[in-house]
Amino acid sequence: MTAHRRHTSRILLLDHHDRLLLLCGRDPRRDGARWWFTVGGGIEEGEDALAAAVRELREETGLTVTADRLGPLAWTRRTRFSVDGRHFDQSEEYRLCRLTAAEAAAARVETEEARYGHHWWSIRELATTDQTVRPRRLAHHLAGLLRSGPGQVPLHLGDFNEDTDPDE
Secondary structure, X not given: OOOEEEEEEEEEEEOOOOOEEEEEEEXXXXXXXXXXXXXXXXXXXXXXXXXXXXXXXXXXXXXXXXXXXXXXXXXXXXXXXXXXXXXXXXXXXXXXXXXOHHHHHHOOOOOHHHOOOEEEXXXXXXXXXXXXXXXXXXXXXXXXXXXXXXXXXXXXXEEEXXXXXXXX
């Protein structure tokens, strides 16, 4: 089983109430396999992580922001998972982006990535949900980031195999 290596740039997209936009994913080959994940996606050839984040935000929400609106690199993570029979070995970078009330209202999440839904989650909702949210312990990490800001060195959330590791 060969895993497709993928580098991604992800956005912790917050509205004016500090609610985080997450998209819902499903695996058509596994009944009930459903999870929530952040905006963002693959870094394309010749593109840096900031350019990828700006592009992905536009593609997934219709919102156009400049790279200077994104916070510094806050988190990194490496994960291995499979979807629809394809295996991935993915490295991720996470940056914070805050929206105004008008920007949040203008967001149009109507892309293929959000075909199973989207939701603006409060930290309380994230902390108490029984649904699968990626990355793990998102409420805990996001609360710390909002309280203290990003560290001098990005927080590495770990190396996980999402298909077999139990949720924390």
